[in-house]
Amino acid sequence: MRKFGGILTAMVTGILFIGMSQASAYTINDVFSTDTGNLYSGDRIGNYLFEIYGMDVTQSGNLLTFDIYSNFPGIDPVGGWTTYSADLGIDVDNNGTYEYGVAFSGINNLAVGSLYSVNTGLNSDLVLNGWYTSRYYEPNQRPSGYNYIYHEGMPVTIAGYNGNGPLSLGNVTWTDIDGNYPNYRISTSIDLNKILAPGFSGNITVYYGGATCANDYIKGSVKVNNPVPEPATMSLLGMGILGLLGLKKRKR
Numbered sequence: 001m002r003k004f005g006g007i008l009t010a011m012v013t014g015i016l017f018i019g020m021s022q023a024s025a026y027t028i029n030d031v032f033s034t035d036t037g038n039l040y041s042g043d044r045i046g047n048y049l050f051e052i053y054g055m056d057v058t059q060s061g062n063l064l065t066f067d068i069y070s071n072f073p074g075i076d077p078v079g080g081w082t083t084y085s086a087d088l089g090i091d092v093d094n095n096g097t098y099e100y101g102v103a104f105s106g107i108n109n110l111a112v113g114s115l116y117s118v119n120t121g122l123n124s125d126l127v128l129n130g131w132y133t134s135r136y137y138e139p140n141q142r143p144s145g146y147n148y149i150y151h152e153g154m155p156v157t158i159a160g161y162n163g164n165g166p167l168s169l170g171n172v173t174w175t176d177i178d179g180n181y182p183n184y185r186i187s188t189s190i191d192l193n194k195i196l197a198p199g200f201s202g203n204i205t206v207y208y209g210g211a212t213c214a215n216d217y218i219k220g221s222v223k224v225n226n227p228v229p230e231p232a233t234m235s236l237l238g239m240g241i242l243g244l245l246g247l248k249k250r251k252r
């Protein structure tokens with residue numbers, strides 16, 4: 001019996017270990033709590049719907065894909081404050097200022113999935129380096145009123161969008177994972193050529209403010225390599241152009 005107990009313990013420990021290692025295997029891990037009852041738990045404040053667990057970042061060619069794991073459904077009314085999803089911020093030189101954003105909620109004239117450049121010079125009481133902060137969105141802002149518990153002054157939904165139009169259009173998808181927590185995988189992809197020079201290899205900082213109240217947020221550094229266009233592709237392209245020119249000449 002003793003031996004059996006030992007084997008059983010080893011099996012249970014093994015299962016637990018696999019479970020734990022899977023839960024924390026994100027590219028960028030965020031502290032998370034499975035407590036759904038309390039307003040302060042782990043690194044989040046407020047309802048458990050704001051909980052962020054982690055972010056996976058994967059690269060294929062010049063396509064960089066972000067998968068964020070969160071309980072946030074994309075829109076959630078809290079009292080009189082309708083919170084939306086914050087945008088994704090990208091800091092290409094790791095200096096704390098986000099030069100690029102991806103629109104996740106599309107509530108300010110940019111379609112969901114738009115990659116945009118930020119007017120980083122813009123600062124005010126409610127705007128930080130071109131990003132509207134959580135305080136900007138709070139109904140009855142201080143000092144006239146203060147009704148909410150949230151992270152003040154965090155860069156969240158859009159943005160010091162420079163007004164020149166999005167750099168590219170794209171998609172953001174909310175996938176209901178399996179009915180458990182985290183509730184959603186939020187996914188989007190960007191073309192690295194829109195934000196980095198060809199041949200760039202190094203770290204960039206990515207940041208997601210969660211909901212507009214920034215009650216949970218995630219930030220981390222990821223290594224990327226923006227490939228230089230292959231010479232073979234370039235010469236094929238060149239041959240194609242020459243071929244077209246030849247065709248044009250012959251037609252005359």
Ligand SMILES: [Ca+2]
Pocket residue numbers: 030031032033042043044051052053216217
């Ligand atoms: Ca968290």
Ligand SMILES: [Ca+2]
Pocket residue numbers: 091092093094095096097098099
């Ligand atoms: Ca920067």
